[in-house]
Amino acid sequence: MRLEKLISLMKDQGFDGALISPGTNLYYLTDLHLHEVGERLTVLVVNARGEYHFLAPSLYENVIRGFPVTFWRDGENPYEKLAWILAELQLPGGRLLIEDTMRADWLINILRLESFEFHPLSSLVKELRMRKDRREIKLMKHAATVADRVFEELLGWNISGIRERELALKIELAVRELSDGISFEPIVASGENAANPHHAPGDRRIRKGDLVILDYGARYKGYCSDITRTIAVGQPDERLVEIYNVVKEAQERAYRAVREGIKAKEVDRAARDTIAGAGYEKYFTHRTGHGLGLDVHEEPYIGPEGEVVLEEGMTFTIEPGIYVPGLGGVRIEDDVAVIDGKGKRLTRAERELIVL
């Protein structure tokens, strides 16, 4: 179990304990998938001597197995039980790691128990999670292949005239058919809407001359894919075709820049320089990419401040874009893994401009 690795890191770095609430870190460390926990206190308490104990609401009685565990029932005060577990594990204070996404009201109650110094758990776990092992890469490759297959499938759909939100739903259903579900709400941004990189699919109908940004992903056994392709419905404006080719070139150059030992920001620079060289620098308003794994956004981030040195097994997106207000936008995104010292695309769908 990867929990042992965390404990060894905790010892090395002088942490006394960790309080791990449900989320992707808990899943990564224990293989326990506790979904929809809501407001009821659920934590795995770990100390640096390698002892651990779960506290969970009684509705998880059939889910949490193979761990020392204390259940609490509605009407009981779970923080009294937590205080008892902290005492049992000899954690009467000290340097404590806290799951980053834990609810603040839980942490406020924990603050009242003892005098701790808190640190985000991700600061340690990200070191483990950033480097994927072979099994993880395999699962990510599967999720990426689902994204590719859905792209091929959607090229056969009649897209002209339908609303962005209808297309987003069709994409979602196609992804769900082939995987454990979507990794995030699909983005469909058409025409002038494509100039907003965070556009939510709306009622606009896709029409001739549009470029349409499609950004979606699948989840498979916890692992995510995240692809973007930009397609044309009918022949687009010449300027959009020019922009498309700049983005494609930037994406390719960033991809080729990937190798073990360089910093993340060098990958970003390869994309940014290409776009700047074509005069579109001010229209590239986000990072070149982000780490990908159990979360859709995780380390390493591929941006101008990316100091992480790329290593074997790291997985991230490369997704430069150009967004011109009033005109439209283009983004092309692949999932990339560092394998045998070089970048390898996990998503492999067509990157040439497709005109439907």
Add this chain to the structure above:
Amino acid sequence: MRLEKLISLMKDQGFDGALISPGTNLYYLTDLHLHEVGERLTVLVVNARGEYHFLAPSLYENVIRGFPVTFWRDGENPYEKLAWILAELQLPGGRLLIEDTMRADWLINILRLESFEFHPLSSLVKELRMRKDRREIKLMKHAATVADRVFEELLGWNISGIRERELALKIELAVRELSDGISFEPIVASGENAANPHHAPGDRRIRKGDLVILDYGARYKGYCSDITRTIAVGQPDERLVEIYNVVKEAQERAYRAVREGIKAKEVDRAARDTIAGAGYEKYFTHRTGHGLGLDVHEEPYIGPEGEVVLEEGMTFTIEPGIYVPGLGGVRIEDDVAVIDGKGKRLTRAERELIVL
């Protein structure tokens, strides 16, 4: 804006400020819908003198309008800007309300800024949110009507032989067609799976003789509905029919118990006594209901410890159930509002046992 009401409560109860991150409380207080905020610090800072200021990542530049606001860009340290805002609003410490669902890593960073005493924001806002006004009841009625219509629709589907997860997807799509989306992942629990009140829809095929628990809801302009009906596919076991009638009676009695001025636990007791009278007490393993509004679970909770006194405009579910391991289960749930001093069902779908 309801933010003024919060400020007035803060003054009365001696709070110096509030840090409100995105979620249903922020939406309730400001009408701002900030979705998918993720890991980037986003907070509304409020002081008890009625001054407020937003801190948000630059990607919300077109979303947050009508508020004093400071944006921060990737690469900047947002907590330095937060310290500046706290100083501007004269909050150099004191009693601070914190949005309950704020990420713990944000709170850990806030802990390092000043010496505050933290309290969960919901302790004040729940007082406001528990009593819905006319507009809110209207939106909830709309969401409830969607649930009713989907129930009528699904009675026309051919359910025998399909998998639980397929039926869950069909329900989800029907709800999405008529509303802003589902209020939670639909539950479909058939046969012996229905004995687990938290069953996730799986690959089991629905077959003759099954009772099937269907638990789902719609969201409309932020407000939720939540309905459960239990239907039979072919004539069920006599004992299941008996259980069905006990649950129906318990639900009806709890509903009739609702009136202004009584405690929530008295509604729970009406259901619990009915089930105990029939000898099934140990198979009723959860609360009778929960408050409903912008969240699917909120105050007032309708359980044995429910000390909240029911008031005009409160909205909650009434959903007793009986779950017999190895045999199956029954749950019947309606959304109820206190109107003119009495309970009024918002969901009105058929409650008699329907045999398909």
